Amino acid sequence: MSQPTEDDAVTVAFVCVQNAGRSQMATAFAERERVRRGLEDRVHVISGGTEPADRVHDVVVEVMSEIGISLEDERPEAITHDETTDADIVVTMGCSAENVCPMTWRGDARDWALEDPHGRSLEVVREIRDGIEENVSELFDELTETLTERSE
Numbered sequence: 001m002s003q004p005t006e007d008d009a010v011t012v013a014f015v016c017v018q019n020a021g022r023s024q025m026a027t028a029f030a031e032r033e034r035v036r037r038g039l040e041d042r043v044h045v046i047s048g049g050t051e052p053a054d055r056v057h058d059v060v061v062e063v064m065s066e067i068g069i070s071l072e073d074e075r076p077e078a079i080t081h082d083e084t085t086d087a088d089i090v091v092t093m094g095c096s097a098e099n100v101c102p103m104t105w106r107g108d109a110r111d112w113a114l115e116d117p118h119g120r121s122l123e124v125v126r127e128i129r130d131g132i133e134e135n136v137s138e139l140f141d142e143l144t145e146t147l148t149e150r151s152e
Contacts, residue, residue, distance in 0.1 A: 008042060008147060008150050008151065009041065009042050009043065009044055010042065010043050010044070010088045010089065010143055010146070010147065011043075011044040011045075011046065011086065011087045011088050011089070012030060012043060012044070012045050012046070012087065012088065012089045012090075012091065012139070012143075013045075013046045013047065013048070013079065013083060013084055013087035013089070013090045013091065014026040014027050014030065014045070014046070014047040014091050014093070015047070015048060015049070015050070015079055015084065015090060015091065015092050015093070016049055016050075016092065016093035016094070016116075017049055017050050017051050018049045018051060018052060018053035018076060018118070019047060019048050019049030019052045019053065019076035019077055019078075019079070020049070020052070020053035020055065020056050020057050020060070020076045020118070021056070021057045021060045021093075021116060021117040021118055021128075022093035022094065022112075022114050022116065022117065022128065022132060023047045023048070023049065023093050024047065024056050024060060024064075024071055024074055024076070025060060025064060025071075025128075025129055025132045025133075026047070026091065026093065026112075026132050026135070026136055027045055027047040028064060028069045028071060028074075029069075029132060029133050029136040029137075030043075030045045030136050030139075030140070031045055032069070033136060033137065033140040034140075037140060037144055039140075039143070039144070039147065042147050043140075043143055043147075046079070046083055046087065047077070047079070048076075048077045048078055048079025048080075048083065049076055049077070049078060049079060050078075050079065052076035052077055052078050053076045054076070055075065055076065056071050056074050056075070056076065057117060057118050059117060059118075059120065059122060059125045060117055060125065060129075062122065062125075063117075063122060063125045063126050063129045064129065066126075067129075088108060089108040089109075089110065089139075090108070090109045090110070091110045091111075091112060091139070092109070092110070092111045092112070093111075093112055093114045094111065094112065094113045094114045094115065094116065112131075112132070112135055114128055114131060114132065115128055117129075
């Protein structure tokens with residue numbers, strides 16, 4: 001088996017409107033999966049919003065802290081057109097379904113059609129969180145398989 005190179009790396013972008021909830025959770029779970037699977041050099045994760053909020057939603061910080069992931073120091077960021085066009089996989093969190101995501105990209109685009117956690121109850125946000133965690137795990141199953149095949 002050959003050693004992986006930077007050319008084998010995959011960039012995944014998690015995009016939503018405010019980058020204050022869904023994409024923040026997805027990014028945190030993706031960063032955790034990168035480490036768990038030993039893919040730090042093979043999977044790059046970026047995240048941003050088309051209209052970033054001032055801060056991560058309090059309810060999102062709370063439900064993530066319940067499972068040991070701190071988002072207290074995270075800040076919503078803007079994502080650029082170049083970042084999305086350069087990504088191998090762009091995952092929107094439901095904004096394409098709402099027709100409010102002005103981003104365009106080439107390559108593998110996926111929309112997870114998730115409910116916005118802003119203003120929702122803790123119970124609903126926990127369900128959104130758990131759905132995101134499952135989606136990220138499935139995405140990393142796929143990435144692990146793809147990257148393993150590239151290395152052979």
